[in-house]
Amino acid sequence: MASTNQSPQYQKAQANFLQAQGNDEKLRWLDEMIRECPKHKSAEKMLAQLKTRRKKLLEKIETQKKSGKGKNKGGIKKGELQAVIVGFTNVGKSTLLDVLTNVKPEIADYDFTTRRPLVGMINYSGVNIQLIEVPALYSEYYDTGLANNADVLLIMINSLSELEKILNELQRAHGKKLIVFNSKGDVDERKVESYLKSKKMNFVIINTENSEGLEELKEKMFQNFGKIRIYTKEPGKPRSDKPMIFNPGITVAGVAKKIFHNSSVIKETRIWGPSSKFPGQVVGLQHSLKDMDVIEFKTR
Ligand SMILES: Nc1nc2c(ncn2[C@@H]2O[C@H](COP(=O)(O)OP(=O)(O)O)[C@@H](O)[C@H]2O)c(=O)[nH]1
Numbered sequence: 001m002a003s004t005n006q007s008p009q010y011q012k013a014q015a016n017f018l019q020a021q022g023n024d025e026k027l028r029w030l031d032e033m034i035r036e037c038p039k040h041k042s043a044e045k046m047l048a049q050l051k052t053r054r055k056k057l058l059e060k061i062e063t064q065k066k067s068g069k070g071k072n073k074g075g076i077k078k079g080e081l082q083a084v085i086v087g088f089t090n091v092g093k094s095t096l097l098d099v100l101t102n103v104k105p106e107i108a109d110y111d112f113t114t115r116r117p118l119v120g121m122i123n124y125s126g127v128n129i130q131l132i133e134v135p136a137l138y139s140e141y142y143d144t145g146l147a148n149n150a151d152v153l154l155i156m157i158n159s160l161s162e163l164e165k166i167l168n169e170l171q172r173a174h175g176k177k178l179i180v181f182n183s184k185g186d187v188d189e190r191k192v193e194s195y196l197k198s199k200k201m202n203f204v205i206i207n208t209e210n211s212e213g214l215e216e217l218k219e220k221m222f223q224n225f226g227k228i229r230i231y232t233k234e235p236g237k238p239r240s241d242k243p244m245i246f247n248p249g250i251t252v253a254g255v256a257k258k259i260f261h262n263s264s265v266i267k268e269t270r271i272w273g274p275s276s277k278f279p280g281q282v283v284g285l286q287h288s289l290k291d292m293d294v295i296e297f298k299t300r
């Protein structure tokens, strides 16, 4: 769908639609596109296409609801990128959720404060990451399903002695495991670091009280999803704020398919960033993209 003669409102809705993470958000922007689509004769075909797309999207949402797909036991709808914090009680899980997301959990220094999974959203440079605190291990409220199905597990500990027990509990979890050592109290961080390094562990040392290590944590968390970020731009304009998320190895054709559904509308593609030999390089449909690339399509 080339954006010729579209109002700025339409273009904005389209940009938001393309970057939407999740079907409900997609539906919202698609509705906006339909409202903003020109109503004159020559745009009839385009409007019809949008309506067909809306119908398909609704069907998809319905089947997902029925099959319960994308839902965990607790009725939490799985985000595109989902990380779950697991750990013993009182290690600072709720505090981490509090500092990284919009959720305000109850934080207390008595055991097993958190009794049901809490869900927050992190905005990491335009990427939405769903962060869930599950009730502590060994609490009657602990949720194995959430831990086992998460894409990334943040294993939160205050001392190295907790590690083995937790890893033992998480044998059936298939997500990537990132150890988050919360330096609470009197800890020799250098010792912790050299131990975890010697074990070739995937880890980050943080301190939720003074925010140390939180940026590194967000970056590592994103990397552990194994996804890449692609920004789009229109000719003569700055790049989008929110990236689109893809699996590594995605080609120009793959991105085009997601945006236009039909790559024959593309006249020329330019690339900026890690996969380009120089800024603004013209590339073909088979060109492989890298994390943080910016892609510009010129359409017919
Ligand atoms: N000194 C210190 N206390 C912390 C830190 N993070 C959390 N706490 C405290 O530890 C207690 C338990 O924290 P909470 O986030 O509820 O732990 P949870 O049970 O793992 O969710 C609370 O009193 C927090 O204020 C930290 O980095 N340093």
Ligand SMILES: [Mg+2]
Pocket: 093, 094, 095, 106, 113, 114, 133
């Ligand atoms: Mg808690």
